[in-house]
Amino acid sequence: MSTQQTITEILPRIERAIQRVVQTVTPMSLALRQEPLLPGGRSVKDVLGHLTWWDQWLLITLPPAAGESALATTLPLSEQIPSTNEWADEMNAKVHLYNKSREFSVIWRELQATCDLLLRRVSQLSDKDLYDPEGMASIIGQQVAPLIWGIYEHYEEHAHELERLNA
Numbered sequence: 001m002s003t004q005q006t007i008t009e010i011l012p013r014i015e016r017a018i019q020r021v022v023q024t025v026t027p028m029s030l031a032l033r034q035e036p037l038l039p040g041g042r043s044v045k046d047v048l049g050h051l052t053w054w055d056q057w058l059l060i061t062l063p064p065a066a067g068e069s070a071l072a073t074t075l076p077l078s079e080q081i082p083s084t085n086e087w088a089d090e091m092n093a094k095v096h097l098y099n100k101s102r103e104f105s106v107i108w109r110e111l112q113a114t115c116d117l118l119l120r121r122v123s124q125l126s127d128k129d130l131y132d133p134e135g136m137a138s139i140i141g142q143q144v145a146p147l148i149w150g151i152y153e154h155y156e157e158h159a160h161e162l163e164r165l166n167a
Helices: 007-025 030-034 044-061 088-100 104-123 127-131 136-140 145-166
Strands: none
Touching (some): 007 145, 044 145, 104 145
16 A cells, blocks of 8 residues: 555656656647657657547546536547447547647647646545545546556657657
8 A cells, every 4th residue: 555656746747747748749840740750650749639638538537526517628539439448449540530630739739728627637636536446436437546647657658759759
């Protein structure tokens, strides 16, 4: 139990991982941001759209903080999420197609707004929210801590990928 990370320890890691992506993408030219130079023919724009979608999914998956109403946000493609447990790859492909025709500037603004909401919501979580199987986990039907750790792991993974473009 003592090896579990507290929300106080996790939140700065999430903030740093997000900033790593932002600091990597900000100096890139618009052409580089849209060029399919990443594995699978993806662009920086595609990766940012992917990160945004998963952060939005997490925001609608987590119940609202006490005394707050549910976020007034619509998750694109939510009606297409399969009812199976193994749907991440399928949704990644759908999100990729969804974002192909969208402008970089729109995706960039959505990412920034979603990150702000996500950081606010995660900062409201308690250690009990993360680890108590009878609490929030029972409401959403899965463990909360791996979802929250997954935020910084996801950003770190893609930051590393994006940084190679600047090398």
